[in-house]
Amino acid sequence: MTSVDKYTIELEKTLKGFSALAQDTRLRTFCLLMKAGPDGLPAGKIANTLDVTPNKLTAHLNVLTDADLLNVERQGRNMIYSVNRDEIATLMRRFTENCCEGAPECAGELVSEA
Known part of the structure; x- marks a missing residue:
């Protein structure tokens, strides 16, 4: 694989991750799950907390899961969703x-200003 091919694949993954978060319900879902920590939350609890119908939430959870931003695990009758922290770290890397051409201080200044 050439460096151009690798760059293209990495760029596509980055775009997919940020695109998945670029919608109100998905971003609120992601933030809720970040706060929930590694144990995550069942889909029903997410739907109730965000006041979203289960069908609509399922579609949003599928987008986030497809972008590898969420993990999903079946526990009995419940689907438990949690943030894929490894993928989030990779997305930020x-x-x-x-964007910073490998110079982390570029992003560091932006983060410290927020």
Whole structure:
């Protein structure tokens, strides 16, 4: 695989991750799950907390899961969703590498200003 091919694949993954978060319900879902920690939450609890119908939430959870931003695990009758923290770290690394050309201090200044 050439460096151009690798760059293209990495860019596509980065775009997919950020695109998945670029919608109100999905971003609120993601934030709720970040706060929930590694144990995550059942889909029903997410739907109730965000006041979203289960069918609509399922579609949003599928987008986030397809982008590898969420983990999903069946526990009995419940589907438990949690943030894929490894993928989030990778997403931020790719963002830094692509936008800052590998200079982490570029993003560090932005983060410290927020």
